[in-house]
Amino acid sequence: MLSTLTSAAEVAGLVKDEEAALKLLVDEGVLTLDRICKNCGSPMALRKRKNTFEFRCRKSRKADCSTEGLRKNSWFSNTRIPLKDALMIIVLWINKYTSKQIVKETKLSPSTVVDFRNYLRNGCSEIVKKYEVIGGQGKVVQIDESAVHTRKYGRGEKQRELTWILGAIEDGSRKCMMQIVPNRTKAVMVPLIRSWIDGQSEVHTDCHKSYGTLSRYFSAHRTVNHNEEFKKVMSDGTIVHTNTIESLWKRVKQPLKEGNGTSESLLPSYLDEIIVREREGDRFASRIWKFIKDFKP
Ligand SMILES: [Zn+2]
Numbered sequence: 313m314l315s316t317l318t319s320a321a322e323v324a325g326l327v328k329d330e331e332a333a334l335k336l337l338v339d340e341g342v343l344t345l346d347r348i349c350k351n352c353g354s355p356m357a358l359r360k361r362k363n364t365f366e367f368r369c370r371k372s373r374k375a376d377c378s379t380e381g382l383r384k385n386s387w388f389s390n391t392r393i394p395l396k397d398a399l400m401i402i403v404l405w406i407n408k409y410t411s412k413q414i415v416k417e418t419k420l421s422p423s424t425v426v427d428f429r430n431y432l433r434n435g436c437s438e439i440v441k442k443y444e445v446i447g448g449q450g451k452v453v454q455i456d457e458s459a460v461h462t463r464k465y466g467r468g469e470k471q472r473e474l475t476w477i478l479g480a481i482e483d484g485s486r487k488c489m490m491q492i493v494p495n496r497t498k499a500v501m502v503p504l505i506r507s508w509i510d511g512q513s514e515v516h517t518d519c520h521k522s523y524g525t526l527s528r529y530f531s532a533h534r535t536v537n538h539n540e541e542f543k544k545v546m547s548d549g550t551i552v553h554t555n556t557i558e559s560l561w562k563r564v565k566q567p568l569k570e571g572n573g574t575s576e577s578l579l580p581s582y583l584d585e586i587i588v589r590e591r592e593g594d595r596f597a598s599r600i601w602k603f604i605k606d607f608k609p
Contacts, residue, residue, distance in 0.1 A: 313336075313339075313340055314336070314340050314342070314403075314597075314601050315406075315597035315598040315600075315601050316597070317403045317407075317597075318403070318407050319403075319407065320400065320403075320404060320409070320413075320417040322403075323399060323400050323403050323404075324400075324417075327396050327399055327400070329396065330363065330394055330395060330396050331360075332396070333394070333395040333396040333398075333399050334365065334382070334395055336399070337395060337399070340601070340605075341605055342386075342387075342601070342604055342605050343382065343383075343386055343388070345358055347367045347380060349369035349370075349371070349377050349378070350378070351369065351376045351377045351378060352369060352371055352376075352377055354369055354370050354371050354377075355370060356368060356369050356370065356380065357370055358382065363394065364381070364382065365381075365382040366379050366380065366381050366382060367379060367380045367381075367382065385608065385609060386607065386609075387435075387603075387604040387605075387607035387609075389609055390431060390609070391428065391431065393420065393424060393428065397418050397420055398428070400414075400417060400418050401414055401418060401420075401425065401428050401429070401432075402432065402600070402601075402604070404417060405428075405429055405432050406596065406597045406600055407597075411425050411426055411429060414429075430578065430581065432600070433578075433581035433582065433584065433585045434581055435600065435603050435604070435607075436581060436584040436585040436587070436588045437580065437581050437584040438603070439584075439588050439599065439603055440489075440584045440587050440588060443489075443587075443591065445507075445508060445509055445510045446480065446481075446482045446487040446488070446489060446508060446509055446510065446513075447482055447509045447510040447512070447513030447515075448510040448512055448513060449510075449512040449513075449531075451482055451483070451484075451510070451512075451513050451514070452482070452483040452484075452513065452514045452515070452516060453480050453481065453482050453483065453509050453513045453514070453515050453516070454480065454481055454483060454515075454516045454517070454553075454554045454555075454556050454557040455478075455479070455480045455505060455509075455515055455516070455517045455523065455526075455554075455557070456478075456479055456480075456517065456518065456554050456557040456558070456561070457476055457477065457478050457479070457493070457496055457501070457520070458476070458477050458479065458561045458564075458565075459474045459475065459476050459477070460474075460475055460477060460564070460565060460568060460579070461473070461474060461475075461568075462474075462475045462574060462575060462576040462579055463574070463575045463576065473576060475492055475576060475579060476492065476493050476494075476495065476496055477490055477491065477492055477493070477564070477579075477583065478490065478491055478492075478493045478496075478500075478501055478504055478505070479491075479557055479560060479561070479564075480505060480508050480509055480515075480557070481556050481557050481560050482513075483516075483556055486590040486591060486593065487590075487591055488557075488560055488587055488590050488591070489508040489509075489587060490560075490564070490583045490586070490587060491504060491580070491583065492579055492580055492583070496520065496522055497522060498521075498522040498524070498525065501522050501523075502522070502525060502526070502529075505526070505529075506529050509530070511529055511530055511531070512530075512531050513530055513531065514530065514531055514532040514533070514534065514550075515530045515532070515533050515534075516533075516534050516535070516536070516552050516553070516554060517533070517535055517536075517554070518535060518536060518537065518538050518554060519535050519536075519537045519538070523535070534546065534550065534552045535552065536552045536553055536554065538554075543555075560590070563586065563590075564583070564586055588600075
């Protein structure tokens with residue numbers, strides 16, 4: 313249900329107020345109403361308190377019995393905005409609304425929306441950490457590096473910098489990995505490549521010298537020299553190119569162009585969001601909701 317929501321109008325129609333948001337999140341198993349008092353073991357009851365909800369022990373007249381916030385131990389414990397607004401932002405972010413559009417729909421402040429989106433993107437970073445290696449026997453993985461312009465703020469001055477990203481993508485799928493690298497040396501790139509890609513894969517790269525030792529770690533390493541050609545047909549019929557990763561770079565850079573770049577500090581989670589969107593495809597929304605549901609602070 314939650315993962316099928318695609319527009320602001322749908323959410324607004326379904327979630328009229330805070331109670332409706334709570335009911336939906338409980339029905340979907342994102343929040344739970346089962347609480348036991350830590351002091352006496354009695355079931356706790358949910359009460360509305362001002363704009364929020366809290367659990368109270370049914371025997372709470374006893375001094376040691378306490379109250380507990382609804383959001384405790386849930387993904388929502390790290391945010392204070394109303395559940396109704398949180399639900400709206402999550403759905404709109406999943407469906408690629410811009411921050412500006414989300415501000416317009418929720419009437420929250422731009423900084424609140426930006427912070428909340430960052431919180432969601434940090435979730436993507438957690439999801440990426442648990443992904444298995446890409447490639448495998450009979451699979452080709454393309455590897456490449458690309459530079460993006462980032463902003464760095466220091467002493468009140470806006471500085472534009474060039475940041476390098478190393479990436480790898482499995483041919484014929486959207487399973488990819490990307491990470492910022494401080495430089496393009498062998499010492500930096502090879503360990504990352506090995507941590508991402510199954511050693512039984514065949515890897516394709518351009519002729520950058522840092523890729524020189526990859527044949528030691530993978531079943532095959534083929535290169536295409538971009539100064540001479542963009543595609544090479546080997547004697548066994550294998551076509552060596554890096555088009556798949558070139559098109560990934562386009563998908564990475566297009567939103568950065570439209571959004572006037574990103575700050576260097578936000579780039580890692582921005583890349584992780586793309587990795588999760590690429591890998592999950594149509595399952596992206598359900599993956600995010602599963603993450604929120606399973607979250608343990
Ligand atoms: Zn109690």
